Amino acid sequence: MLIPITIAHSSSEPKLPPGLAKISHDEIVLVELQGTLEVESNHPKERNGKLVGTLNIDEITNKPTLLIGHHLLEGKIVSLPKPLAILHRSSVRSSVDVDSEDDVMDGGLDFEEKEEQRSPAWSVVAVVKKKIIFSKRPMPVNIS
Amino acid sequence: MQESSLSFSPISSEEAGYFKLLELTPELVTLIEEATIQHSDGPSLVVKGQPGEDAVICTVDKTYSMRTVGLSNSVLVVTPPQDAFASKFTDNGVVIRDQLNEIIELAPIVPKLHKLSTLLRGREYDEEHDEDASSTPSFTYQDARELIQASDAELNKGLRERRILHINGARPFFLSNQVFTASPGDLRPISLTYLNQLLELVLNLLVSLSQPDTGASVEDISSALANDHDVPRVVSTQVMSWFGDIHQGKWKIDVDCVIREVGLGILRNHKHEPVAGDIFVAQWRSLVGDSFEHAVSLPLLAVSYFGIYIDCQAHLSSLQQGNYLVSTMHDTQYLTYFPASLLPIDPAARFSHLFLTRPRWKGDEISPFLSDIAVNNKERDKLLLKHCRAVTDSEGVWYTARAQYNG
Numbered sequence: 394m395l396i397p398i399t400i401a402h403s404s405s406e407p408k409l410p411p412g413l414a415k416i417s418h419d420e421i422v423l424v425e426l427q428g429t430l431e432v433e434s435n436h437p438k439e440r441n442g443k444l445v446g447t448l449n450i451d452e453i454t455n456k457p458t459l460l461i462g463h464h465l466l467e468g469k470i471v472s473l474p475k476p477l478a479i480l481h482r483s484s485v486r487s488s489v490d491v492d493s494e495d496d497v498m499d500g501g502l503d504f505e506e507k508e509e510q511r512s513p514a515w516s517v518v519a520v521v522k523k524k525i526i527f528s529k530r531p532m533p534v535n536i537s
Numbered sequence: 538m539q540e541s542s543l544s545f546s547p548i549s550s551e552e553a554g555y556f557k558l559l560e561l562t563p564e565l566v567t568l569i570e571e572a573t574i575q576h577s578d579g580p581s582l583v584v585k586g587q588p589g590e591d592a593v594i595c596t597v598d599k600t601y602s603m604r605t606v607g608l609s610n611s612v613l614v615v616t617p618p619q620d621a622f623a624s625k626f627t628d629n630g631v632v633i634r635d636q637l638n639e640i641i642e643l644a645p646i647v648p649k650l651h652k653l654s655t656l657l658r659g660r661e662y663d664e665e666h667d668e669d670a671s672s673t674p675s676f677t678y679q680d681a682r683e684l685i686q687a688s689d690a691e692l693n694k695g696l697r698e699r700r701i702l703h704i705n706g707a708r709p710f711f712l713s714n715q716v717f718t719a720s721p722g723d724l725r726p727i728s729l730t731y732l733n734q735l736l737e738l739v740l741n742l743l744v745s746l747s748q749p750d751t752g753a754s755v756e757d758i759s760s761a762l763a764n765d766h767d768v769p770r771v772v773s774t775q776v777m778s779w780f781g782d783i784h785q786g787k788w789k790i791d792v793d794c795v796i797r798e799v800g801l802g803i804l805r806n807h808k809h810e811p812v813a814g815d816i817f818v819a820q821w822r823s824l825v826g827d828s829f830e831h832a833v834s835l836p837l838l839a840v841s842y843f844g845i846y847i848d849c850q851a852h853l854s855s856l857q858q859g860n861y862l863v864s865t866m867h868d869t870q871y872l873t874y875f876p877a878s879l880l881p882i883d884p885a886a887r888f889s890h891l892f893l894t895r896p897r898w899k900g901d902e903i904s905p906f907l908s909d910i911a912v913n914n915k916e917r918d919k920l921l922l923k924h925c926r927a928v929t930d931s932e933g934v935w936y937t938a939r940a941q942y943n944g
Contacts, residue, residue, distance in 0.1 A: 395683055398582035398594075400572040407617040410541050410629040422631075423558075424613040429636060432545075442547040442625065445633065448615075449540050459543070476566050477640065479614065480557040517582070520561065520569055524612070 398480065399516040406518075412450035416470055417523040421479055424448075424459075425526040426466075457525045464531035476522045483514040543615065546632040547622045556614045556635040559594075560642050568596060585686045594643060598690035601643040612637045647912050648687030650695040651882050654726075656684065662702050662772070663728035675723040678703060701726045702775055727776070733802035735776055736795055737824060738766060743790075744828050752787040792829065799825055804874045811871035877906045884910055888924040892938035900934055 406420045413422045432440040446461035459466040546552060561569070572581050584603070586592035594601045614634045618626045626632070656676060685692055704723045742761055743753060755777060762768040777783060780798070781790040800821045804812075822830045875894070881887050891898065891906055903925075904917060911917035921927075925936040 394586060394588070396584040398584065400569055400581055407620060407623065409615075409617050409631060413541060413615070413631065420616055422615045424615050424633075425610050426613065427610050429611040429638070430613070430633075437550040437553070440545045441549055442622070443545050445543045445545060447540055448543045448631065476561045478559040478561050478565070478569060480559055482555040515557070515584075517559075517569055520566060526610075528610075 396513060396515060399483075399514070401516045401518050412452070413448070416450075416525065417521040418519045421519045421521065423477070423479075423521055423524040425524055425528075427528055457527070459527055460534070461531070463533055463535070465534045466527040466531050467529050468525050468527035470523055471526050472523050473521065476520050478517045479519045479521060480515045481518045483516050541629040541631045542627055544618075544626065544630060544632050546618070546634050547625065549633060549635070552634055554635070556637060558612065558637055558640040560640055562601075562643060562645070564599075565596070565601075565643070585683075587684065590686065593646065593649070593686045595686070595688035595691075598688050600646055600648045600686065600688050600691060602646045604642045604644070605639050606642050607639050608637075612640075645912050647910060648685075648691040648695065650685060650687055650691070650699075652685055653681065653695060653699060653701070654878075656681070657701065657724060657726050660725050661728040662704065662725035663731040677723060681724055696724070697779055699726060700729070700732055700779060702772060704771060727772070729802065729805065732776065733799060735762075735768065735773070736780070736799055736802075738762065738768075739776075740795065740799075740826055740829055744826060750790040750792055752789055755783055755786050755788050758788070796821075796825055796829060801874075804872060806874075807872060808874045811873045813871055817872055877909055880906065882910060884920050884924060888920075888938070897928070897935045897937045899932075900936065903936055 408414055408419045409422060414420075416422050430445065432443075434440055446459055449458045449460070450456075451458070455470060457468045457470060459468065568581060581596060583595050584592050585595055592603050594603055613636055615631050616634050617623075618630060618632045622632075660676065681692060681696070682689070685695075687695060702725045704725050739758060739762070742748070742758055743750060746753075746757055746761065748754060748757065755774060758777065759768075759770045759773040762773045763770055774783070777788050780795045781788055783789075800817075803817065803820055803824065807817075880890050887907070887910060891903065900921075903921070907917050907920060911920055921936060924939060926939050928935045928937060
């Protein structure tokens with residue numbers, strides 16, 4: 394089986410806010426967290442579009458911070474030991490309905506099966522050389 | 538301060554698994570960056586593999602193994618919201634498209650061309666060619682491209698080095714950037730006996746037609762072969778292209794390459810019965826004829842002084858593959874046919890085979906038998922370190938088998 398990987402060029406994708414765009418790539422930034430973002434939900438679709446927190450890049454010190462609820466994470470921008478290519482599977486389900494994203498019913502359950510039948514097409518959307526890493530413990534903060 | 542609100546993408550559950558991280562080597566970074574600038578069309582990277590095989594990723598001329606490595610941390614792929622959803626977010630809003638817990642590591646590997654010989658077994662092409670052609674399903678270049686885990690350039694080189702013909706179709710021709718054009722031809726490895734007959738004919742023809750070996754006319758040779766010996770042109774031109782360069786109808790012959798193939802043809806009969814060195818050379822000389830006799834001694838004698846093993850191909854072919862062994866008895870050298878291509882591919886099996894043949898090896902003797910399983914010298918030394926014990930004495934470093942207590 395052959396899976397071609399195309400290399401995307403001159404994309405018209407929207408650009409990141411300037412603070413994030415200058416890290417490595419103007420469309421994609423990688424954020425590394427210790428552990429994972431756990432979301433309590435009955436169905437994975439529930440979290441779609443929901444706010445996670447606030448990401449800051451301090452303009453002077455260039456320190457990134459991530460505020461999630463009452464927890465503040467301090468991080469740093471590091472160079473990757475080896476550059477990473479970010480691959481994206483090109484064909485998202487064609488029938489993605491903008492209005493149905495809040496619908497948490499079982500509408501999208503057979504999504505996987507449908508996708509499997511299509512031949513996957515991947516493309517390199519970006520090559521990144523730096524990432525934001527949050528490796529410290531979160532600090533509790535009071536939001537006044 | 539620049540604040541960005543971070544949210545899950547509105548379609549994050551649909552897109553889960555749609556992003557992968559691929560760790561790049563410096564040459565791949567250059568390749569991708571150049572492709573981005575040059576707006577070149579078509580995929581420059583291809584993932585190849587059958588179900589059950591370890592997938593590899595191929596560029597135009599290199600092959601890399603792919604290995605998934607788990608991360609204890611998770612990596613968020615963060616982008617601006619896609620246009621369709623932009624209205625739902627603030628100006629500086631960014632979204633998490635995917636959460637990843639693994640990256641794919643790449644490492645350069647030797648192309649897995651070994652499968653070719655299995656796939657093409659029983660499809661040898663010789664004088665009685667066309668009778669069985671219809672009975673077996675054809676195996677085309679396109680099939681090989683899909684089934685063989687190798688880049689196009691490596692596959693083309695492998696086909697050439699394995700002396701595999703494209704029959705009943707245009708053979709692929711190479712553009713300057715090594716891109717091939719489609720070729721529906723059937724792949725048939727040429728029978729080695731037939732190849733040797735052909736080469737002997739060609740050598741005789743060169744003399745009888747008084748063609749210079751620096752620029753013989755392809756047309757003259759192929760028509761002579763077609764008329765007098767029933768050799769199809771598609772075969773004769775391909776054979777000529779394997780042994781030199783064809784440029785504007787002129788064939789610049791790689792004489793050493795032809796002579797070597799003739800020599801190997803003789804040697805192939807001596808797989809079990811060693812042949813004395815001087816008898817072999819005499820036979821070899823008589824086969825190539827008077828005008829090429831001078832070339833015979835060169836590759837053989839130049840290296841036989843090295844001692845026990847001769848790497849006949851070392852300076853003739855980039856493959857650098859071992860072909861025969863030399864043993865000395867009563868001050869006479871005996872040669873045995875011992876091609877690396879018939880040895881097992883698995884490193885452990887290859888080493889046990891080598892040490893069964895010969896209990897100890899010099900470094901430069903053993904390395905030609907490892908070149909087709911190690912991608913570079915560093916990898917080869919790693920294999921030697923892993924599977925051999927090095928002993929140093931007055932003659933230099935010898936490699937012997939490592940004790941294998943667990944079988």
